[in-house]
Amino acid sequence: xxxxxxxxxxxxxxPEPGTGYLGRTLLVGETVYLRAGExxxxxxxxxxxxxxxxxxxxxxxxxxxxxLAEERPGSNQRYVIVRKADDVIxxxxxxxxxxxxxxxxxxxxxxxxxxxxxxxxxxxxxxLIDYLVEERQxxxxxxxxxxxxxxxIDALLRHGAVQAARFRESWLVxxxxxxxxxxxxxxxxxxxxxxxxxxxxxxxxxxxxxxxVPPKVTPIPVVPKNATMLGKRVYLRPLIPEQDAAExxxxxxxxxxxxxxxxxxxPSTGGMAHWYRDLEKKELPEWINLAVCLRENDLYIGNVMLxxxxxxxxxxxxGSWFFRHDYRGNGYGSEAKHLLLEYAFEVLGFHMLHSWVxxxxxxxxxxxxxxxxxxxxxxxxxxxxxxxxxxxxxxxLLREEWRNMPRKEWE
Amino acid sequence: MTDxxxxxxxxxxxxxxxxxxxxxxxxxxxxxxxxLRDSVxxxxxxxxxxxxxxxxxxxxxxxxxxxxxxxxxxxxxxVGAVTIAQGREFMRFEISSHxxxxxxxxxxxxxxxxxxxxxxxMMSERQAPMLRVRLPATEQVVIDSLVQSGMRISVRLRExxxxxxxxxxxxxxxxxxxxxVETMGDPGGQVLERTGEGTPRPRPRIVAPVPVAPPNALVVGPRVYLRPYTEADIxxxxxxxxxxxxxxxxxGRNLSMLPEELHYHNEDEKADIPGFIPLAVCLRETHAYIGEVALVNPDWINRTAETAxxxxKEYRAQGYGSEAKHLLLDYAFNRLGLRMLESWVxxxxxxxxxxxxxxxxxxxxxxxxxxxxxxxxxNFIVFDLLAREWQALARDQMHQ
Numbered sequence: 001x002x003x004x005x006x007x008x009x010x011x012x013x014x015p016e017p018g019t020g021y022l023g024r025t026l027l028v029g030e031t032v033y034l035r036a037g038e039x040x041x042x043x044x045x046x047x048x049x050x051x052x053x054x055x056x057x058x059x060x061x062x063x064x065x066x067x068l069a070e071e072r073p074g075s076n077q078r079y080v081i082v083r084k085a086d087d088v089i090x091x092x093x094x095x096x097x098x099x100x101x102x103x104x105x106x107x108x109x110x111x112x113x114x115x116x117x118x119x120x121x122x123x124x125x126x127x128l129i130d131y132l133v134e135e136r137q138x139x140x141x142x143x144x145x146x147x148x149x150x151x152x153i154d155a156l157l158r159h160g161a162v163q164a165a166r167f168r169e170s171w172l173v174x175x176x177x178x179x180x181x182x183x184x185x186x187x188x189x190x191x192x193x194x195x196x197x198x199x200x201x202x203x204x205x206x207x208x209x210x211x212x213v214p215p216k217v218t219p220i221p222v223v224p225k226n227a228t229m230l231g232k233r234v235y236l237r238p239l240i241p242e243q244d245a246a247e248x249x250x251x252x253x254x255x256x257x258x259x260x261x262x263x264x265x266x267p268s269t270g271g272m273a274h275w276y277r278d279l280e281k282k283e284l285p286e287w288i289n290l291a292v293c294l295r296e297n298d299l300y301i302g303n304v305m306l307x308x309x310x311x312x313x314x315x316x317x318x319g320s321w322f323f324r325h326d327y328r329g330n331g332y333g334s335e336a337k338h339l340l341l342e343y344a345f346e347v348l349g350f351h352m353l354h355s356w357v358x359x360x361x362x363x364x365x366x367x368x369x370x371x372x373x374x375x376x377x378x379x380x381x382x383x384x385x386x387x388x389x390x391x392x393x394x395x396x397l398l399r400e401e402w403r404n405m406p407r408k409e410w411e
Numbered sequence: 412m413t414d415x416x417x418x419x420x421x422x423x424x425x426x427x428x429x430x431x432x433x434x435x436x437x438x439x440x441x442x443x444x445x446x447l448r449d450s451v452x453x454x455x456x457x458x459x460x461x462x463x464x465x466x467x468x469x470x471x472x473x474x475x476x477x478x479x480x481x482x483x484x485x486x487x488x489x490v491g492a493v494t495i496a497q498g499r500e501f502m503r504f505e506i507s508s509h510x511x512x513x514x515x516x517x518x519x520x521x522x523x524x525x526x527x528x529x530x531x532x533m534m535s536e537r538q539a540p541m542l543r544v545r546l547p548a549t550e551q552v553v554i555d556s557l558v559q560s561g562m563r564i565s566v567r568l569r570e571x572x573x574x575x576x577x578x579x580x581x582x583x584x585x586x587x588x589x590x591x592v593e594t595m596g597d598p599g600g601q602v603l604e605r606t607g608e609g610t611p612r613p614r615p616r617i618v619a620p621v622p623v624a625p626p627n628a629l630v631v632g633p634r635v636y637l638r639p640y641t642e643a644d645i646x647x648x649x650x651x652x653x654x655x656x657x658x659x660x661x662x663g664r665n666l667s668m669l670p671e672e673l674h675y676h677n678e679d680e681k682a683d684i685p686g687f688i689p690l691a692v693c694l695r696e697t698h699a700y701i702g703e704v705a706l707v708n709p710d711w712i713n714r715t716a717e718t719a720x721x722x723x724k725e726y727r728a729q730g731y732g733s734e735a736k737h738l739l740l741d742y743a744f745n746r747l748g749l750r751m752l753e754s755w756v757x758x759x760x761x762x763x764x765x766x767x768x769x770x771x772x773x774x775x776x777x778x779x780x781x782x783x784x785x786x787x788x789x790n791f792i793v794f795d796l797l798a799r800e801w802q803a804l805a806r807d808q809m810h811q
Contacts, residue, residue, distance in 0.1 A: 024654060025656055036667060039669070039670060068670060068671065077666070077668070100498070100501050136663035137662040137663065137783055139786070187785075188785075189785030193786035193787060249437075253434065266433075268436060270437060270464060270468035271467065383538070386590050387540075387588065
């Protein structure tokens with residue numbers, strides 16, 4: 001990785017064009033190099049940062065000085081991609097620690113550079129992945145790319161990354177929904193210690209066949225208070241922060257099952273309520289959480305949710321949690337889930353949904369298959385489990401697939 | 412709102428022990444503010460309520476620090492608290508606990524029970540490979556109980572606390588997940604490679620009074636001096652990262668970001684009670700900046716801190732680092748009145764460990780499984796140095 005020192009390294013942060021990489025001992029490639037962001041980079045605001053509201057150099061300078069500087073040091077870091085020939089910034093990458101096992105890389109080269117840009121992006125990603133896996137000793141590095149970035153994907157696969165999952169139609173490119181590829185690279189030392197993650201068998205339960213979608217129930221004479229989506233036995237409503245958080249915290253303490261997550265959680269009422277209040281304040285929240293209630297008596301029994309909705313690419317992750325364990329296993333979960341799917345596809349107009357399930361949680365995976373989801377692959381080494389590093393089984397579901405599923409008849 | 416599950420009976424399925432149980436801290440617990448929080452300025456119920464509402468509530472409810480009240484089963488009284496801190500990037504899982512004063516030996520038994528519950532939960536459910544607990548050696552009841560339950564004593568830092576006017580050691584206990592031990596081998600099995608003689612060398616002369624004091628100097632040695640850190644030093648430090656060839660504290664080199672480093676520098680500099688004190692190392696001859704020595708997480712009540720140092724690569728292995736370090740020790744012990752300093756070094760970093768031994772530090776133990784390399788967990792060696800030991804070291808008579 002060390003670069004031959006051709007000349008004395010520049011002593012300033014404004015090097016002569018084409019000299020900025022000289023003397024650098026890490027993250028220097030053939031045509032690009034990576035470095036930490038600096039205030040002076042703000043003039044390349046478009047290449048530096050992909051934002052819905054394209055940001056000016058002034059705003060970017062403020063962002064570099066104030067917001068970026070306050071990001072948690074160590075775990076997350078932003079790297080600027082600089083062209084060696086002229087020290088022009090062509091893009092940026094950002095690392096984010098999921099936990100001590102998995103690290104995500106996000107970011108890209110400015111799309112205006114076309115195929116050349118893809119080559120620089122591939123080079124930058126290989127530099128960063130090697131640095132993280134070999135030098136920083138991270139067990140797993142993960143990144144997602146639209147399938148249209150074939151130059152980048154092919155280069156990473158040739159470099160030892162694996163395609164762990166393929167989510168269908170989840171990236172909007174030039175007006176067309178294209179597949180999204182999850183690529184991963186693993187530290188070879190960890191592969192030797194705990195085995196090849198791509199070969200771990202996924203245990204399956206249930207028939208694996210989709211079941212009919214429950215029928216719609218509108219109009220009805222008396223609509224439950226504040227109902228957002230209505231089913232035969234359950235309905236969805238907005239969360240009432242203090243009241244619902246207290247109920248969830250109380251039942252979390254009574255939980256006996258440990259396989260839904262990596263152990264049980266003990267949330268406090270205050271913490272949950274704060275989070276719910278925070279989410280509902282936002283016009284486009286990063287998490288849409290809805291309460292599931294029984295029509296019969298309005299009892300609040302669980303939640304269904306859209307996690308990190310991508311409002312541009314019209315995709316979201318789905319999740320559900322039934323804290324009232326006395327109401328699990330009676331079909332309420334699947335009914336509520338289909339109400340969420342209807343809300344996501346028909347009300348919010350999402351094009352595809354995906355879901356991530358802990359490998360040991362065969363029950364939730366079976367439920368997803370019944371609801372019409374298709375297996376998209378796996379996301380390896382996302383958390384420690386039983387003296388090894390374990391995976392998520394990942395699923396996807398397209399709007400048209402869900403619309404075409406058979407509907408149940410009223411009994 | 413009435414909590415119909417106030418009592419533990421039937422209301423909680425886990426983290427329940429024989430005499431106490433652990434429950435998330437809620438707003439209504441604020442009345443037991445002294446039991447909930449150990450702070451220099453003891454919290455009133457009003458302040459505790461604000462802390463719970465405004466600070467704890469903002470922590471991520473799923474993935475972060477877990478704060479639990481210790482409740483006595485027989486009367487629901489809150490007698491203390493347990494904090495389980497987890498690092499996102501490295502395997503930093505730490506359990507700390509506090510019991511309200513006045514409970515004596517009973518309180519220590521509750522503390523032992525509470526920590527054991529938390530350790531078991533983190534190991535069996537949250538899949539933590541390793542956990543640590545730091546305790547004063549005077550809490551022998553707790554230490555014995557945790558050792559009996561399978562925890563190991565990894566490190567003993569001498570005179571880490573002051574209690575009733577007496578210096579008291581700190582015992583760092585570690586719990587290891589049995590399944591991980593099976594996969595990775597016994598954490599104590601790694602061999603510590605040693606280089607150098609391992610004996611202290613005379614410390615350099617402190618130049619005082621100075622005929623002509625270097626600008627803004629704090630402590631002056633024969634060849635180098637220490638002065639406050641400036642923004643220009645930070646820029647140099649950040650720039651130097653790009654040309655680094657050696658790994659710093661953790662695996663892999665780092666690429667610091669200037670705005671981030673400036674932000675944290677400004678925060679620490681502004682603070683009356685700083686959490687990090689970096690000092691610039693400069694050559695007396697030219698005043699050139701050549702490195703940094705620092706006090707990390709100073710504990711101003713117990714008067715201890717961790718030490719750290721870093722030198723520009725062209726000034727390494729020429730004795731500048733050791734001279735600067737002794738100037739830092741002089742500043743820490745003689746100027747700030749600290750009593751004990753500790754230092755943590757990766758097993759692989761034999762050079763820094765040898766330097767610490769030369770400077771008079773003593774080995775306090777091995778802290779296992781704090782990081783990883785090549786698919787194996789790796790260890791740290793921990794050192795301590797007492798003020799009186801350092802003050803008793805001979806002075807170097809060579810450099811006048």
